[in-house]
Amino acid sequence: MTDVAAFSFNKLVIFGVGLIGGSLARALRERGEADGARKVIGVGRSSASTERALELGVIDGSASLNDDAALSEALKGADFVLLAAPVAQTQPLLERIAPFLDAATIVTDAGSTKSDVVAAARAALGARIGQFVPGHPIAGREASGVEAALPDLYVGRNVVLCPLPENAPADVERVAAMWRATGALVRDMAPEQHDRVLASVSHLPHVLSFALVEQILNSPDAALKFSFAAGGFRDFTRIAASSPEMWRDVCVANRVALLDELDAYTAVLARLRAAIEAADGAALEAVFARSRVARTEWQEQRAAGVANSDASK
Numbered sequence: 001m002t003d004v005a006a007f008s009f010n011k012l013v014i015f016g017v018g019l020i021g022g023s024l025a026r027a028l029r030e031r032g033e034a035d036g037a038r039k040v041i042g043v044g045r046s047s048a049s050t051e052r053a054l055e056l057g058v059i060d061g062s063a064s065l066n067d068d069a070a071l072s073e074a075l076k077g078a079d080f081v082l083l084a085a086p087v088a089q090t091q092p093l094l095e096r097i098a099p100f101l102d103a104a105t106i107v108t109d110a111g112s113t114k115s116d117v118v119a120a121a122r123a124a125l126g127a128r129i130g131q132f133v134p135g136h137p138i139a140g141r142e143a144s145g146v147e148a149a150l151p152d153l154y155v156g157r158n159v160v161l162c163p164l165p166e167n168a169p170a171d172v173e174r175v176a177a178m179w180r181a182t183g184a185l186v187r188d189m190a191p192e193q194h195d196r197v198l199a200s201v202s203h204l205p206h207v208l209s210f211a212l213v214e215q216i217l218n219s220p221d222a223a224l225k226f227s228f229a230a231g232g233f234r235d236f237t238r239i240a241a242s243s244p245e246m247w248r249d250v251c252v253a254n255r256v257a258l259l260d261e262l263d264a265y266t267a268v269l270a271r272l273r274a275a276i277e278a279a280d281g282a283a284l285e286a287v288f289a290r291s292r293v294a295r296t297e298w299q300e301q302r303a304a305g306v307a308n309s310d311a312s313k
Helices: 019-030 046-054 068-075 087-100 113-133 170-182 192-217 222-228 232-242 243-251 254-277 281-311
Strands: 011-015 039-044 063-064 080-083 105-111 136-137 158-160 183-190
Touching: 011 019, 019 039, 039 046, 039 068, 046 158, 063 068, 063 080, 068 087, 080 087, 080 170, 087 105, 087 113, 087 243, 105 113, 105 136, 105 158, 105 170, 113 192, 113 243, 136 170, 158 170, 170 183, 192 222, 192 232, 192 243, 192 254
Parallel strands: 011 039, 011 080, 039 063, 080 105, 158 183
Antiparallel strands: 136 158
16 A cells, blocks of 8 residues: 655765656655755766756756765765666775764665666675665666656556565665655565576566667668568567676676576477477467466466555555
């Protein structure tokens, strides 16, 4: 249930005010959580990277990651810090901000992998690891950047938290309340389970989408094929427009689980190839029918979840 009243803050600092971080800021602002008394500060590699977010009114102020004084001021008194940068940047980011973190500040992240992020946080924060609550909002678009940020991006979407033994339960609940205030559905998982599940339903589909475009691009008549591409190609390859940097890091970070999923997918393709070669229509139809039923059921369940979230506002 969305419980906006259960969440309040004075200062939220977002590292990486793009689609994910920007959508959180916009959601809190639209729901009245971010106002003149409650500040959202964006931090980027340079002040130029946050200028657009300021222009759009997504954040109230900004700081450069490379400016000690500005970074210290941005983090002073912060209730929450959200890391919304590529997962490979987790450890260097945490090492950079650790000297400026107040003891009461809760740090969370939006990374698409969790085991590597937890390891990076432990290495960077040491005995202060209890301040870090790992998270992953499972929502996104093929577009990136703060211009793509939406205030309703998280409505009805799952946000996974991976609480650590060192986390205070009250801190975990505060992070959960922040995400619930955006309309999200908060669920807990162990980091390893998260990585296995997301390798199957998120990371693998992105790899396949990129791979199909690459396969066509490398064919001698690529231009002709692209000129005839229509709805099926558009739907299958929509996520190939996603950030290459982000998905590079995800694939490398979660390579063990992703390779398992690639092997399983390759086995299914081999079965389908054998059926096509043998002109075994019955085998093909059986696979297609099972997949159609499963896909329809998933879509209905997802629609019901969004409807229930809307009704709880």
